[in-house]
Amino acid sequence: MTIKRRVTVLGATGSVGTSTLSLVKAAKASGDADIAVEAVTANGNAEALAALAIEHGAKFAAVCDERAGPVLKEALSGTGIEVGVGPEAVVEAGQRDADWVMAAIVGAAGIKPLLAAAERGADIAFANKECLVCAGDAVLAAMKRGGGRLLPVDSEHNAIFQVFDFERPHRVRKIILTASGGPFRERIRAELKGITPAQAVAHPNWSMGAKISVDSATKKNKGLERIEAAYLIPVPHEKIEILVHPQSVIHSMVDYVDGSVLAQLGPPDMTIPIASTLAWPDRVPTPIEPLDLAQIGTMTFEPPDEERFPALRQARESLDEGGLATAILNAANEVAVGAFLNGHLGFLDIADVTDHCLQSTKAVGDPAALEAVLAADAAARNTASERIAALAT
Ligand code: NAD
Ligand code: MG
Numbered sequence: 121m122t123i124k125r126r127v128t129v130l131g132a133t134g135s136v137g138t139s140t141l142s143l144v145k146a147a148k149a150s151g152d153a154d155i156a157v158e159a160v161t162a163n164g165n166a167e168a169l170a171a172l173a174i175e176h177g178a179k180f181a182a183v184c185d186e187r188a189g190p191v192l193k194e195a196l197s198g199t200g201i202e203v204g205v206g207p208e209a210v211v212e213a214g215q216r217d218a219d220w221v222m223a224a225i226v227g228a229a230g231i232k233p234l235l236a237a238a239e240r241g242a243d244i245a246f247a248n249k250e251c252l253v254c255a256g257d258a259v260l261a262a263m264k265r266g267g268g269r270l271l272p273v274d275s276e277h278n279a280i281f282q283v284f285d286f287e288r289p290h291r292v293r294k295i296i297l298t299a300s301g302g303p304f305r306e307r308i309r310a311e312l313k314g315i316t317p318a319q320a321v322a323h324p325n326w327s328m329g330a331k332i333s334v335d336s337a338t339k340k341n342k343g344l345e346r347i348e349a350a351y352l353i354p355v356p357h358e359k360i361e362i363l364v365h366p367q368s369v370i371h372s373m374v375d376y377v378d379g380s381v382l383a384q385l386g387p388p389d390m391t392i393p394i395a396s397t398l399a400w401p402d403r404v405p406t407p408i409e410p411l412d413l414a415q416i417g418t419m420t421f422e423p424p425d426e427e428r429f430p431a432l433r434q435a436r437e438s439l440d441e442g443g444l445a446t447a448i449l450n451a452a453n454e455v456a457v458g459a460f461l462n463g464h465l466g467f468l469d470i471a472d473v474t475d476h477c478l479q480s481t482k483a484v485g486d487p488a489a490l491e492a493v494l495a496a497d498a499a500a501r502n503t504a505s506e507r508i509a510a511l512a513t
Contacts (some may be wrong), residue, residue: 123153123399128213128242130233131224132160136247136273140222140388140398141176145406147395155398159213161225161233164188169194173359174326180216182209182228207447209238220398223248223445224275226331227454228264228447231255231302235490237263245397247273248388249348251449254497256351257488270352271397277352278393279371279384289354296373296381297345298365300325300388300422302336304365309428311466315467317460325388334457335431342424343435344453347446350439357439362432364422369411387411430471433477437486444496452477459508469511 127144131137141160147153162169164185170192173181182204183192189205196203204212214221214236221237222245223230230248238244239262246252251259263270263423272278276297285291304312305322321333328336335341342362350357368388375381384391387408395406426433431453438445456473459465465473481500485492 122151123147123155123402123404125153125155125220125398126158126218127155127220127222127398128159128218128237129157129218129222129224130161130210130230130237130288131222131226131248132172133162133165134224134226135327136224136390136394137162137222138172140224140245140394141172143391143394143398143404143406144176146407147398152404153399158218159216161210161213161228162188163225166192166435167195172211172359174199174202176178177192180213181202182213184210186227198272207232215240218414220245222394222397223251225469226250226329228254231490231494234259235262238268239266241266241268242268243271243400245271245273245394246277246352249344250273250450250454252351252449253344253347255445255490255493256347256485258490258493260351261488269278269400271400272348272352273393273397274345275347275390275393276372277349278350278396280349280353280374281375282384282396283382285376286354291377292355292359293375293377294359294361295349295353295355296361296363296375297342297349298363298370298372299339299342300367301364301366301422302334302339302341304337305364307428309468312428312468313466317463318509320460320467324366326390328390330461331454331457334460334470335453338431338467339424339429340431340435340453340457340470340474343431344450346435347439348447362424364424365419366422367419369416369419370411385411403483427442430475434471434474438478442487444487444492445478446484447487447493447496448477448481448483448500449474451497452481452504455501464512465508466511469508472511473504473507476507 157178159180166188214233224247320337373383456470483496
């Protein structure tokens with residue numbers, strides 16, 4: 121049976137966004153899927169967005185950054201594709217009539233368009249982990265009201281989603297999130313001091329956007345994924361474990377009470393988890409080379425190291441603390457990673473900034489209320505900027 125979807129891609133010009141649109145094209149070409157593209161969005165890269173909108177026959181294209189508006193309008197004039205400009209236009213993209221929405225904006229900037237899509241009942245393919253870390257309760261409540269399905273795209277969560285017994289979550293002993301270890305797995309802490317942005321974004325196994333690549337290097341990514349898992353998978357968060365597996369073949373595992381451990385394996389290419397969410401519960405072929413275990417030969421495992429990578433500890437502690445702590449952690453990290461990428465902060469100081477913000481940001485309120493989350497997010501961004509300025513002097 122053919123898979124029929126009307127899709128919107130939020131963050132269409134990014135690593136996950138372009139992989140999603142390429143997959144949509146391949147699936148259509150295979151004759152296995154009948155997919156129309158409703159809307160595509162980007163932050164400021166109007167030329168790339170216009171090219172994608174034309175290539176994939178989108179009905180609506182929106183840029184968040186107002187300065188990119190004129191270029192987008194010019195590039196799409198005469199094509200019949202509607203154009204939107206500004207943050208509200210990106211929210212409108214979430215509101216438009218697509219039954220499957222890829223949430224692939226990077227950072228908490230993706231919250232409002234995501235909530236718009238969730239409230240109207242779209243199935244959400246969920247890559248934008250910062251939204252769950254920051255506003256997990258609000259996102260889950262919106263999904264519940266809308267009635268759409270939350271389909272995890274992050275490779276670890278997608279793996280768990282594929283092997284988790286949602287009918288019997290009490291039969292799960294633990295879930296095991298695998299981690300590649302990032303580019304600095306074998307370095308001692310002193311060797312991490314002078315790391316440059318170019319070194320940090322060069323991930324050994326995965327090709328990804330700049331922010332998540334830095335997060336992988338600090339291991340904040342795995343910390344954020346622990347928090348993401350706590351929202352996406354119905355197990356107490358104490359049952360979430362992290363295991364370093366440098367080959368990135370096993371994408372995560374579920375350990376059941378009878379001793380069975382179920383895992384999902386595959387080549388490290390995001391096309392595969394994206395395909396699983398696009399076709400769920402069916403499957404579509406992808407152009408990725410099949411996994412060749414004989415060639416891989418060896419798979420190894422080691423425990424995570426919270427001493428060398430304090431980001432792992434910070435995420436665990438903020439999850440334990442609850443309330444708005446994870447929103448503070450996320451916002452502080454976004455600001456710190458941005459400063460690192462711009463050359464204004466040292467690699468090891470990213471963890472200093474997040475620790476400082478967790479200790480000194482004042483935020484109170486209900487974590488399920490969007491206003492409280494956005495206030496905590498803004499307060500943490502302020503504290504982080506002050507700390508970065510202080511470290512620079
Ligand atoms: P990316 O930087 O390559 O792309 C980000 C996209 O978001 C771009 O289209 C950009 O234009 C858009 N964007 C950025 N800021 C925006 C703003 N303020 N308003 C509106 N749009 C904005 O990032 P990516 O690697 O594709 O990652 C996207 C999300 O998916 C992140 O949350 C990341 O953690 C998650 N993720 C990525 C991967 C991966 O392999 N790249 C894997 C798992 C999860
Ligand atoms: Mg991941």
